Amino acid sequence: MIRNTWYAVGLSGELASGELHGMTVAGRPLVAWRDAGGQVHALDGRCIHKRFPLAKGRLLEDGSLECAYHGFRFDGCGQCVGIPALEGSAARLERIGGVRPYTTVEQDGVVWVWTGDGEAGDRPPRTPEIADVSWDAELWGPCTVQASARLLVENLFDLTHFYPLHAGNIGTFADAAVAVETARSADGTPPLLGTTRRREGFRFGATKGGWFGVEVGDNVATHEMVVPGLFRVVERVAPPSGLGTDAERSFVLYHTITPVDEGSHVWRRVVCSKREEAGAAGASAGRPSLAARVTADCVQVAEEDRWALEEQQRMFAFPDDGFREVHIKSDAAVLLARRILDELEARERPVPAPAG
């Protein structure tokens, strides 16, 4: 599991002021809350006294978090600021210390936590469309999937599963045959890996064609693993030769992928589409936004993916005993994603001390 990275713990609207949220992120227990001033804090979720879960406590008038077991109190930085059973000076409390704080950043409508050791090396990835009022942004989730976060990354890079897994909605047999261009970041800066699929004169399935009002047309789809916890998809569709003109329609789809542990993760999908100007050519007056329609149609799609990931995960419980996966040309992006994630994980592993 990769920890030296940013993981989303919610969209801004999910963290209301004054509520404690307990969660496990990348194998670490956390408690997070938004204070009265609007700032989000995240601390180790275990009380330093006897490990009681701090999320079961409460926030006091002065903004401190009181543990529900013996009443140790902590400020937003994790410092212990009060102990009912101890007549202590501030200096004494300072010596006692506190719980570990986690760096949080709220940016573009997303709350991010750095789960790594030490200081965050960079800023969280940008998701400008989510917070931009000229875009509609629709959230699906959060959904806990009983499968490794890696399996979702692999699923998102692998469109050859659209038939048969999504054959009843967005999938067509022809999706599997579209050529894939793959580009890996040369220096490790985001996006870490991206793919591009180009279709010309393509006959879309009814669902996807309906979103864009195009039965046969051109399409460019990009899929990027920005960082391990964020995936960005851009779908652009137009009638033949219409890409780059006013006839083009598009949406941006973010997936936040937040590992809980090695065998489960929290998944959010946020579809964003540019708000249509009233009266503009092609505007769908009175209809829900493209983002809302895509989100509604993809509830079933997401359930199908979740089913597949959880079934797949169950098979990892068995020893390999000579079993080995067979890969085909269209798995190239998935294999590259695996390699990148393996490399990031290996970098975090402690170097064994020399023998002797």
Ligand code: FES
């Ligand atoms: S466990 Fe939290 S105060 Fe004792």
Ligand SMILES: [Fe+2]
């Ligand atoms: Fe899928």
